[in-house]
Amino acid sequence: MAPTVKRLLVVAGETSGDLHAANLVAALHRQHPEVTAFGVAGERMRAAGVEALAGVEELSVMGLAEVVRQLPRLVRLAHRVRRQALARRPDAAVLVDAPDFNLPLARHLHRAGVPVVVYISPQLWAWRAGRVRRLRRDVDQVLSILPFEVEFFSRRGVAVEYVGHPLVDELYQLVAAPPPRQDRTVALLPGSRWQEVVALLPEMLAAADALRQEDRSLRVALLVAPGLEVPRVRGLLGDAEEWVDLVVHDRHAHLAAASAALVASGTATLECALLNVPMVVAYRLHPLTYAMARRLVRLPHVSLVNLVAGHSVVPELLQQACTWQALAAAAGRLFSDDGESQRRELQAVRDRLGPPGASERAAAAVARVLGLPAAASPS
Numbered sequence: 001m002a003p004t005v006k007r008l009l010v011v012a013g014e015t016s017g018d019l020h021a022a023n024l025v026a027a028l029h030r031q032h033p034e035v036t037a038f039g040v041a042g043e044r045m046r047a048a049g050v051e052a053l054a055g056v057e058e059l060s061v062m063g064l065a066e067v068v069r070q071l072p073r074l075v076r077l078a079h080r081v082r083r084q085a086l087a088r089r090p091d092a093a094v095l096v097d098a099p100d101f102n103l104p105l106a107r108h109l110h111r112a113g114v115p116v117v118v119y120i121s122p123q124l125w126a127w128r129a130g131r132v133r134r135l136r137r138d139v140d141q142v143l144s145i146l147p148f149e150v151e152f153f154s155r156r157g158v159a160v161e162y163v164g165h166p167l168v169d170e171l172y173q174l175v176a177a178p179p180p181r182q183d184r185t186v187a188l189l190p191g192s193r194w195q196e197v198v199a200l201l202p203e204m205l206a207a208a209d210a211l212r213q214e215d216r217s218l219r220v221a222l223l224v225a226p227g228l229e230v231p232r233v234r235g236l237l238g239d240a241e242e243w244v245d246l247v248v249h250d251r252h253a254h255l256a257a258a259s260a261a262l263v264a265s266g267t268a269t270l271e272c273a274l275l276n277v278p279m280v281v282a283y284r285l286h287p288l289t290y291a292m293a294r295r296l297v298r299l300p301h302v303s304l305v306n307l308v309a310g311h312s313v314v315p316e317l318l319q320q321a322c323t324w325q326a327l328a329a330a331a332g333r334l335f336s337d338d339g340e341s342q343r344r345e346l347q348a349v350r351d352r353l354g355p356p357g358a359s360e361r362a363a364a365a366v367a368r369v370l371g372l373p374a375a376a377s378p379s
Helices: 015-031 043-047 064-088 099-111 129-138 149-154 166-170 172-176 194-214 230-235 238-242 251-257 267-274 287-296 304-309 324-333 337-353 358-369
Strands: 006-012 035-041 050-055 092-096 116-119 141-144 160-162 185-189 219-223 244-247 260-264 279-283 316-318
Touching: 006 015, 006 064, 006 099, 015 035, 015 043, 015 050, 015 092, 015 116, 015 166, 015 358, 035 043, 035 064, 043 050, 050 064, 064 099, 092 099, 092 358, 099 116, 099 129, 116 358, 141 149, 141 358, 149 160, 166 172, 166 267, 166 358, 172 251, 185 194, 185 251, 185 267, 194 219, 194 230, 194 238, 194 260, 194 279, 194 324, 219 251, 230 244, 238 244, 251 267, 260 267, 260 324, 267 279, 267 304, 267 337, 279 324, 304 337, 316 324
Parallel strands: 006 035, 006 092, 035 050, 092 116, 116 141, 141 160, 185 219, 185 260, 219 244, 260 279, 279 316
Antiparallel strands: none
């Protein structure tokens, strides 16, 4: 007798969510090929077999001011996804990050009797902790990828399971067998959203150019995040196009070979940590968004590396402090003993992120919510 087909709604809101959701779906298909998936999908999710009701890029908006401008379009998108999702009556839903879109959707799904799993939970430990009540009410299971989240959610009555960070899976081969490190190479990672790139790349380029003036042997690699339009990124280079290597493919291999990185705050900081690349973290928000964030966020650090470590491991240059002069000075120190010292600290971050197998463990948890029998135990 053929197994009963299970329908899974999967919604991701940005490039990194698309990658992690795709890996989860692929792992779930290995365990239970009878599961079909549809939802808000990017290129990676589509390749993993997810039917797209809408594209991840339609949700990828950062910052309060930017969201306000896009609000009518986002509201229309939310209504469309909700209507189509409920019409298909999924057996369960996996909502990946994007809390402003996904938490209202979770409420409608819960009311319709659809079990809801949140994968890569909203960062309620950073701000808007009052939304924990909505998680407790509307979400059946939170699958956490950061070790310090478990205590936060469990103390507040939210069903939470730590599955490990999927980047450990993604980068396992490079971590186990890294390429030869290129001496005096700096990687630029200005973010996965266009607004981030526009805000950060000019300062990063100016910093890299200042370093080049001191050492003409310095190589500069600009790593273009998946989902960004390469011609638009190239259009920001100007004269720097003559000395910047634009990297679109094999990004992680190029990053692993770099001797230092200038990186936007976000998941990319963990990529650097896992690949043992010392870094300077940079970030800029719209002034209105930053003013609101300062009132709401109560954290000693903004980068995930420092949050996982529990103390300051990497320098963070934010807002007015994020100038090309400051970036150049901080990056220059990474080519000396500061870089080696930071590498030793990054080992502890890697240890705290745990072993590979996150996607398999997350898929097994989703299978349980779907009522499917246990497959072979994930590693």
